[in-house]
Amino acid sequence: MAMTDQMGRTGMLAVLRERYFSSPGNTILSIICFAILALIVWTVLDWAIFSAVFSAAKGPGACKAADGACWAVIDARWQLILFGLYPHEEHWRSGLACLVVVVMTVLSCIPYFWNGRSISIIWIGGFLTFYFLMKGGIFGMTVVDEQRWGGLSLTVFIFVSTVLVGMPLSILLALLRRSDLPWISGLTGIIIDSVRSLPLLTILFAFAVVLPFVLPDWASGDKLYRAILGSALFFAAYQAEIIRGGMQGVPTGQEEAAKSLGVRYFHRIQRILLPQAFKNALPATINQFVITFKETSLFIIIGFFEILASGNAAYGTGNWTFAFVEVYAFIALIYFAFVFSLSRYGAFLERRMDVGDQ
């Protein structure tokens, strides 16, 4: 309780000293941490850059000779990884389609467009552009079946359509679950909990593989859409609970105020409840997006050439079989780029909303 030196001694050096070298124990810990960090960084850099082979021109043999990473496999097979089985001459369409989604995502991240109309136009417009670019059949573009879609654009397609289908569904489920009518909320609760208790894999499998046995032919649709429906259902079950949590954060007074003004149910939900609920639920929602994006990789199990499967195919040929680590690293980087920007954006949003709040 001696009077400590409160003032002065700011600046980097002092902070460093205060933080990491304030006592012998602290110093030792810091040094150990630093050493471990340096070792990791060096090993990774050496493997990934200094001793790596980058060009495919010299063939796989050069890779086997080198100590480091064999990026040559990416050089040789990147088109396969990014576009999967999409016809080679039409790769530009697949690439453009990805770009459309990126633009659409960026646009919808800009607060200026945050109103129901703009967002719907951007998403539905972007989604349709994406779909017709991929599928073709208009403007003289050849038709490319969903069967042949693959790689990054398929991954993105799965993710976006899962969210597009799942989001309204989740709102519906959340509203049903908080209904005053006991049978409705009860049954919805059971449905949500059941879906949440199941591994996504089993749901995908059921939708992709089992549904055709159960549905009449005209209703089965393409396997891709069935699987997306399953994944949307899974997403919706989780997101419904998130939204419901957000709704619980909205004081009951809000709805009562709206009721006493004579505002009808639909408008109460749309204008009063949901905007506030979504705000409360934002961090969890972004988190759910991240998880959903990662989980698109499970589509490989039901035979889709999303990016993980394309990756498997990329090293799955005689001369590149040894280079799977590099392919996985490449794919992990793509995932990371997406997931990281999402979570950064989520953090930004949270800060922004806190400021607006006071």
Added chain:
Amino acid sequence: MTQTSEPAITIRGMNKFYGTFHALKDIDLTVEQGERIVICGPSGSGKSTLIRCVNHLEAHQSGNITVLGTALDNNIAHIDEVRREVGMVFQHFNLFPHMTVLENCALAPMLVRKWPRAKAEELAMQYLEKVKIPDQAEKFPGQLSGGQQQRVAIARSLSMQPKVLLFDEPTSALDPEMISEVLDVMVSLANEGMTMLCVTHEMGFARQVADRVIFMDQGEIIEQNPPEEFFGNPQSERTQKFLSQILGH
């Protein structure tokens, strides 16, 4: 819908339960048009419940409530009709935090009365002027003081041009300095002849404007009298005790 002669609110033999808890017991109450009524009573006596039943924020289990000639029964259309004509001001304002003050006020006329935005906002501005904060129209509720927020809440209710206004302790969440600004607005509303049902412990306000003061305890209406009589000559023992407590310190 309404004839001037008939009472604004008629409650007959109304009972309200929360689960097995009997919150309101055999309430009988008639409020004439233009009448101003103050309800008081100890905490938990059912004051809020009573006025929330009037615009059907709470459903009653037995008895009849008729508001402006419309019976509150199983018919949903009737509920909507009553709510359009009855405004309510809450203890905690309950403004919509994601909308500006003006949007708060213009929302219901646009959605419920289907007015065009221009007309709704023009009227909203009129009422904001009436509660003396037209300059705050573009701000968000979070940026206002408590007193200002409550005045916005009153303006929001008025924007629906209700025939009856319900107040549930409109000043009890406010700092002392702000209470008077809200009471001023309420007094001026009362003087304009608005039918008002007001739960409050501001006895000064009651004395000044109330036509009748109602005292409730344990879900029952114990006493109702004009303010002079109510304060001057409280009849039941419970009322006396309550008044001594509330005026005491």
Added chain:
Amino acid sequence: MTQTSEPAITIRGMNKFYGTFHALKDIDLTVEQGERIVICGPSGSGKSTLIRCVNHLEAHQSGNITVLGTALDNNIAHIDEVRREVGMVFQHFNLFPHMTVLENCALAPMLVRKWPRAKAEELAMQYLEKVKIPDQAEKFPGQLSGGQQQRVAIARSLSMQPKVLLFDEPTSALDPEMISEVLDVMVSLANEGMTMLCVTHEMGFARQVADRVIFMDQGEIIEQNPPEEFFGNPQSERTQKFLSQILGH
């Protein structure tokens, strides 16, 4: 540990910083045993900080604090010793919500004084009777009203049979009706001769029981006087201004 002659609390040249913010400046204060002191002052003046230093909820940076003969220094045993003898009642009650009222009161005697449960509960019941809520003993804090909760908090402090009681605005989170029931309990404690250090703005209470009223501003003790003098003839300008504000409405 304590001799009757020595003062209950002695504070000498005490300074307290939050980071670089100087919250308490050169505080000197002596509280005799059985003395009842009321501390008042504007918000942020350091009232809470001062009494929280007395039972070491906040550490001070320089100067000395001695409570009942035990110095609050680097010795952890001393802190425990002081806390055993000094009770504290908070503005927001801070009852343990996962325990019944009785358990709230019996917990510390059992754990700290190592009494058997029966004895601890018996004593706790005595104090619950003293604050007039023995019938709530088996309820949980969440099931009580604010005034009841604060009385439980007082009973909880008393259960440790403290020699000194600290109060930090014990009534400011309460509804008007509940304030008086808590003040009643405090008055009766004062009359029994408990040493009390009480941050409050209830000037009626100060007038009635305080031996001395202390006025603080910006981390300093500006004025300390018996209540008659403090209210009747405030010395510093700041005190006058503060009193005019607080007694004004």
Added chain:
Amino acid sequence: MLTVWNNIKLRNALLQIFYVGGFVALVATLIVMGRTNLQEQGIISGFDFLWKSTGWDVSFSLIEFTSRDPYWLVLVVGILNTLFLGIIGLVLATVIGVVIGMARTSENDLARLLGAIYVEVFRNIPLIVQVFFWYAVVTRFPGPRQAINLADSVFLSSRGLYAPGLNITGLSAFLGILAFLAGLGVIVWISAAQRFRRMEPAHKARLRWLILLGAIIATGVIFWAGRLPDTALVSMPALKGLNFRGGIRISTELSAMAISIAIYGGAYIAEIVRGGFKSVGRGQIEAAQSVGLTNWQVFSRVRFPLALRAMLPILTNQYVWLIKATTMGIAIGFADFFMVVSTAINQSGQTLELLGILMGGFLLINFSLAAVLNRINRAIALKGDGLRS
């Protein structure tokens, strides 16, 4: 019609009937359609295959299983394995989560930093990658012949960890452990339950010791009853052929899965724990301090119980989610329920039935887990909050 629609009671009734009825009808239609479609295709449908022998083996089993045993038994093996891995994983993840979560709420800068690094790193790497990583680590130990040897009784090698074990049947081992866990459960119950809260502390402590003793004895008896005939009670691992025989073995697959789930889940649970402790008001802690409780008492009587109440609902979700994560076992060949079922699908081709069993199994496990935790949650929930502050 209009009046019917306007009548609240009628409308509510109709809505509920349509909703529930529609759902039931939908499910029923799907089932009927499925049956007729399958029959038309001449695919043998039904659960008869469950009584056929599998003809394949599983790599890890708590109960006796050979390739001659029927399908239903292999499914049981899978469920038990999932439960086994799940319980180990959840317990370890909780321990790690509590430690890291506490570190993140501590006042020590470095501890907070390390906690933050831990959480950020392990939460953001997909579980599947971590599973591969830990699997690579545990298989990098030397081969059996060069195993790390501790006092000739514990061997650590790339085949797993071998330790002296008991020569008892797998079933009795399982039951014995169950009995022991049940004892622990009763102790926790006694500590937490409403009905024992008035008991004298010393009395309660004695009762807890007694129960612990009882549980140990019961476990011993069960083990003894399940002794394999004609063997020594204790079996020591010994190198024979290419590998060790005897003793108990923690296979590399099991340990890799358990480590991964513990570490990955720990990162998530740490965040929950941190949130729980953050939600405990400063005031309660100060109140506890000011009545003279020691730091440990403040923690064990006030901070922890309150934090637990805030954590439990979220923790329930996390547990359910971790149980589902055991399905990653298929990636490294741990014979969990999911892997067993997918092997069975491949071998028997009974896709629909097995998928149904798989879903049913997970529903059962996760619903019972959630039910138990929700029951606890209700039991310890703070009473009376909400109506008044």
Added chain:
Amino acid sequence: DAGPTLKEVQERGSLNCTGHNGSWLGFAEVDDQGNWTGLDVDLCRAVSVAIFGDLDSLNIVPVSWAQRWPSLQSGDVDLVIKASGGTFSRDTELGLQFSRPYYLGTTVVMTHKDLGVEDFAGLDGGSVCIPAGTTIERQVAAYADRVGIEVESVTFEKTEELREAYFSKRCDAYAQWGPTVGIARSVSDNPEGHVILDDVLALEPEVAIMRQGDDQWVDVVNWVFSALWFAEQEGVNSDNVDEMKANPPTAEVGKVLGATPGVGGPLGLSDDWAYNVIKHVGNYGEIFGRNIGEQSDYGMPRGLNKLWNDGGIHYPMVFD
């Protein structure tokens, strides 16, 4: 005449045949341009060319192992050619039927040379890496039973993980379908460090698999396969098929290649279907050679999969 499946395929204008989710070395792979290659894929291609006469009408549907039967039964694919053996239960219980075997797979075991194991019995107590969810699990168990040893089976879903586990010495041995073992050894760092044991754990005839109840469809597939062997037997390949058709060395060759009519109608195909198949896809020897044989990265010997007159087991039926 055309049966229901063939009719459906012709109406649709494309044949749906199985691929793989990812890659199955030598049998179903994807090249740099995203086109399917491999032995299984080429056989699908042959059937497709026989029906449509061009290379574009084949639609490869990537499916996982677990998905292949449901996909076939639900009509997602018309034909499963996916390194799958004909088994009793698949035939009788799953409602499937088979073509003639197109490849004779053996299940073999590879071990690390330095273990000094000479035959399967020497693996007693060892661990064997086995692909999860295939018949191989069953075969290892049965074989171990037969020679009276105990082995620990370590199973993996993916072939590359399996390979990694074996090469990192997690397992003492690697039991797999013959070609995959051979390929694994050939692409490993030191092929000499591993021995493939002589024990043949099992023999699995790989067949094309179809839904039950459409015999005509089975005929189509069987005769396409026969044409491949027939062409190899007669020395007809994609280079000389035009000339062979112009001047058939024998009447039978002429008939098969469609120089004289009669080979198409009864199958519901055009008369030049076999000519198209050889022209576009090549004969069996060509298909084998370029995908897993000498001309491929894997250089697998043909072994049992040679023609009958070369000491192998494949032979065409008589086109009469």
